[in-house]
Amino acid sequence: MRKLHPVISVLSMLTLAFLYVPLLAVAIFSVNATRYGLAWRGFTLNWYIKLFHNEVILNAAWNSLVLAVVSTLAATILGTALAIGIDRFPWTKKLGTTLDLLLHLPVVVPDIIFAAALVVAFGLLRMLSSFFEPGLLNMIIGHITFQVSFVALVVRSRLVGIGRDVEEAARDLFADTPYLLRKVMLPLLVPGIVAGAMLAFTLSLDDFVISFFTAGPDSVTLPLFIYAAVRRGVTPQIHALSTLVLMTTVILIIGMERFTRD
Amino acid sequence: MNELIIWYGELTTPRRLTRRGLKFLGVGMLWILLFLVLPGLVLVAVSFATRGSYGQLEWSFTLENYKRLTGFSVFGWTADYMIILWRSVWVAFVTCLAAVILSYPLCFFICSRPERTRYLWLMLVVIPFWTNMVIRTYAWFLILAPEFPPARIAHFFGFLPPNTPLYPNAFAVYIGMVTIFLPFVALPLYSSVERLDWSLVEAAQDLYASRTRVFLQAILPQTMPGLSVGIILTFVPAMGMFVVPDLLGGAKYMLVGNLIEQQFGASRDWPFGAAVSMALMLLTMVSLYLYRRKHKEMQIV
Numbered sequence: 001m002r003k004l005h006p007v008i009s010v011l012s013m014l015t016l017a018f019l020y021v022p023l024l025a026v027a028i029f030s031v032n033a034t035r036y037g038l039a040w041r042g043f044t045l046n047w048y049i050k051l052f053h054n055e056v057i058l059n060a061a062w063n064s065l066v067l068a069v070v071s072t073l074a075a076t077i078l079g080t081a082l083a084i085g086i087d088r089f090p091w092t093k094k095l096g097t098t099l100d101l102l103l104h105l106p107v108v109v110p111d112i113i114f115a116a117a118l119v120v121a122f123g124l125l126r127m128l129s130s131f132f133e134p135g136l137l138n139m140i141i142g143h144i145t146f147q148v149s150f151v152a153l154v155v156r157s158r159l160v161g162i163g164r165d166v167e168e169a170a171r172d173l174f175a176d177t178p179y180l181l182r183k184v185m186l187p188l189l190v191p192g193i194v195a196g197a198m199l200a201f202t203l204s205l206d207d208f209v210i211s212f213f214t215a216g217p218d219s220v221t222l223p224l225f226i227y228a229a230v231r232r233g234v235t236p237q238i239h240a241l242s243t244l245v246l247m248t249t250v251i252l253i254i255g256m257e258r259f260t261r262d
Numbered sequence: 263m264n265e266l267i268i269w270y271g272e273l274t275t276p277r278r279l280t281r282r283g284l285k286f287l288g289v290g291m292l293w294i295l296l297f298l299v300l301p302g303l304v305l306v307a308v309s310f311a312t313r314g315s316y317g318q319l320e321w322s323f324t325l326e327n328y329k330r331l332t333g334f335s336v337f338g339w340t341a342d343y344m345i346i347l348w349r350s351v352w353v354a355f356v357t358c359l360a361a362v363i364l365s366y367p368l369c370f371f372i373c374s375r376p377e378r379t380r381y382l383w384l385m386l387v388v389i390p391f392w393t394n395m396v397i398r399t400y401a402w403f404l405i406l407a408p409e410f411p412p413a414r415i416a417h418f419f420g421f422l423p424p425n426t427p428l429y430p431n432a433f434a435v436y437i438g439m440v441t442i443f444l445p446f447v448a449l450p451l452y453s454s455v456e457r458l459d460w461s462l463v464e465a466a467q468d469l470y471a472s473r474t475r476v477f478l479q480a481i482l483p484q485t486m487p488g489l490s491v492g493i494i495l496t497f498v499p500a501m502g503m504f505v506v507p508d509l510l511g512g513a514k515y516m517l518v519g520n521l522i523e524q525q526f527g528a529s530r531d532w533p534f535g536a537a538v539s540m541a542l543m544l545l546t547m548v549s550l551y552l553y554r555r556k557h558k559e560m561q562i563v
Contacts, residue, residue, distance in 0.1 A: 004374045012371035015364045019390045019441060022401030029404060038409045078290040085286030089279060090269070099287070102294055108494075110502030110546060112519050113305070114298070116539045119526050120308050121301035123319075145297045148290060164270050171271030177282065208396050208505055213526065223396045230400040230509065242397045249393050253385070 023246060030239035047240035057225065057241060064221040067136060067211070068204040071143035076197040078144070079151025080189070086152070087159045103153065106146040115213035118142050122214065135216035142210045147203060151196035158192025191260070198256045202249075309536035317530035327537035343521070347541060350518040351549075353507075354500035357439040358447070358493055364440070365448040365492070369455040384452065391445035399438050399509050403427070406434060430512030438506040443499075447492035454488025494553065498546050518542050 030048070034041035051057055086099050106114065118138070125132040132138060170184045186193075208223045215224055222245060229238045264275050309327055312320040333339050372383045390398065406412055406428035416422040428434060458481070466480040482489075504519030511517070518538060525535025 004371065008367040008371055011364070011367040015368050015444070016386055018364075019444065020386075022398070022405050022441070023390075023393070025404040026397070026401045038404065038407055078293055081286045082290035085283055085288075085290070089283030089286070090276070091283070099291075102291070102299070105294075105298060108498060108546070108550070109302075110499055110542060112502040112504055112522055113539045113543055114301075116522055116526055116535060117301035117305040118297070120532055120536065121297070121304050123532070124304060141297055145293065148293060152290070168271035202392055206392065206394055208394070212523075223394050226394075226400070227396045227505070227509075230396075230403065234400065234403050238400075242394075242401075245394055245397060250389055253388055253392055257385070257388075 026239045027243045030236060030243045032236060035236060047236045050237055051240055060220045060222050060225040063219055064205060067139055067143060067221060068201050071140045071147055071204050072197055072201045075144045075147030075151050075200045079148045079196060080155050080193055082152040083155035083159055087156050103149050106149040111209045115210045119213050133216060134214060136219040138214040139211050139219060142214050143204045147200035151200050154196035154199060155189060155192045158189055162188045195260055202252060305536050305539060308533055309540050311533045313531045313533050319532060327534045330534060331537050331541060346516055346518055346521055350501050351545060353439060353517060354497050356436060357443050357500045358496045360440045361444045361447040361496055364444055365451050368448055369452045372452060373455050387445050387448050391449060395442055395505050398442060399506050402438055402510060429510050430514055432515045434510035435507050435515050438510040439500060442506060443496040446495045450488040450491035451485060454485040458484050497549060501545055502542055
């Protein structure tokens with residue numbers, strides 16, 4: 001193995017410390033017995049127990065979950081169909097470029113602009129129907145819109161990867177379109193679809209900006225709740241909640257890694 | 263249009279193929295058009311509208327919002343908004359630069375780990391990448407609190423009155439931005455560093471190139487693909503960042519993201535908010551264009 005200059009190792013350690021010390025501080029103060037101030041007053045799990053008795057927090061967790069699950073399901077179906085539609089048909093070069101551009105839009109446009117556009121659009125649509133009142137439904141629509149692109153991009157790279165030989169063979173053996181989709185393409189695409197869905201799910205759980213702009217009073221999610229709470233002042237209970245969110249993230253990442261590795 | 267063709271083993275006509283393709287594209291494209299393209303166009307239109315006295319929209323065409331953005335108002339000219347725009351670009355630039363400088367050693371360090379543990383080290387970069395931004399930002403509240411060394415050191419050198427936290431201020435914004443975006447640079451860069459052809463580096467060293475030249479001419483060009491993705495992934499969202507300056511900068515260090523949020527929140531001035539969004543969009547497009555012109559070989563995703 002190549003020898004590294006010790007400065008590089010030291011710098012790397014400092015960089016990792018820079019990333020992790022704040023998060024560790026949150027975890028440490030989540031088990032600190034004192035409510036105010038940052039003095040250490042002994043170990044407690046009290047704040048965690050209190051979390052599970054807090055109606056508002058449980059509600060926010062439920063909202064986060066509903067939002068992530070519903071939007072991911074919809075985005076996965078739409079994104080997969082979109083990827084197949086873009087990749088497997090003889091579109092003209094011009095149409096292909098346009099589709100490609102549309103697909104990359106949510107990836108390159110800053111999310112705050114997208115959020116602002118949604119606020120304005122929903123505001124105008126509200127004149128037509130109360131369906132577009134700020135709330136969970138609007139958040140789901142917003143999330144699906146940016147997730148679709150990510151799912152489609154992941155699935156498309158898998159489509160390119162598996163090539164068309166198997167499909168052509170199936171067609172040569174007189175498979176019709178539904179049969180080809182069900183028995184040939186979808187099984188081959190599963191790793192791509194699952195990877196895309198997991199990406200979409202984490203993006204949704206992680207999202208703050210789009211939720212912040214489209215949420216209503218009854219549709220607070222965990223990131224929104226934490227944001228509102230820390231603006232009033234940090235409490236051990238918020239540290240406990242953040243630590244749980246962090247741990248969930250770590251578990252999701254390990255799961256994702258396990259799945260995509262084999 | 264109706265002649266038979268063979269399309270990957272299927273006997274069909276172009277018309278049938280097109281119709282089936284549209285079925286696949288239909289709902290997804292309709293969704294994107296309806297909830298992405300259309301709202302975008304509406305936002306453009308609103309930026310030329312007027313704010314009514316109750317915050318409602320009035321559809322009379324005006325350039326007032328853009329004039330206000332460049333600083334002209336009934337009270338004369340101020341540079342306030344221009345400063346915020348310029349500051350956003352500057353913060354994004356500094357964030358990018360700091361993240362790149364810190365990422366290079368980190369990536370080389372991870373690559374030098376033995377095969378077995380390398381994956382664990384990489385996970386240490388992946389975890390913050392996926393951790394919620396709000397949590398990662400407010401976590402600095404603790405470290406920068408008056409009880410802890412950073413604030414005490416600042417106090418010792420006379421930068422800070424006693425018993426005050428080291429936020430909100432510009433320094434805290436930079437710290438927060440770099441922690442948020444470091445993994446965005448480090449991860450794509452790592453994939454390039456991992457594939458580095460060391461024989462080129464050794465050749466440069468054999469020919470007595472200085473350390474700087476080895477980096478600039480043997481390492482930098484080889485890691486450019488990953489670095490490009492990292493820079494784009496950092497610079498564009500960093501310009502529009504709203505959580506970090508809001509929590510760590512407060513009113514003292516506003517960025518364009520905060521300005522937009524303010525118009526859609528407290529001020530309820532949608533037309534001006536839309537105009538500011540257009541300015542941010544323009545900045546994004548200009549920076550992507552400039553970057554692309556310099557690095558023709560760049561590819562996104």
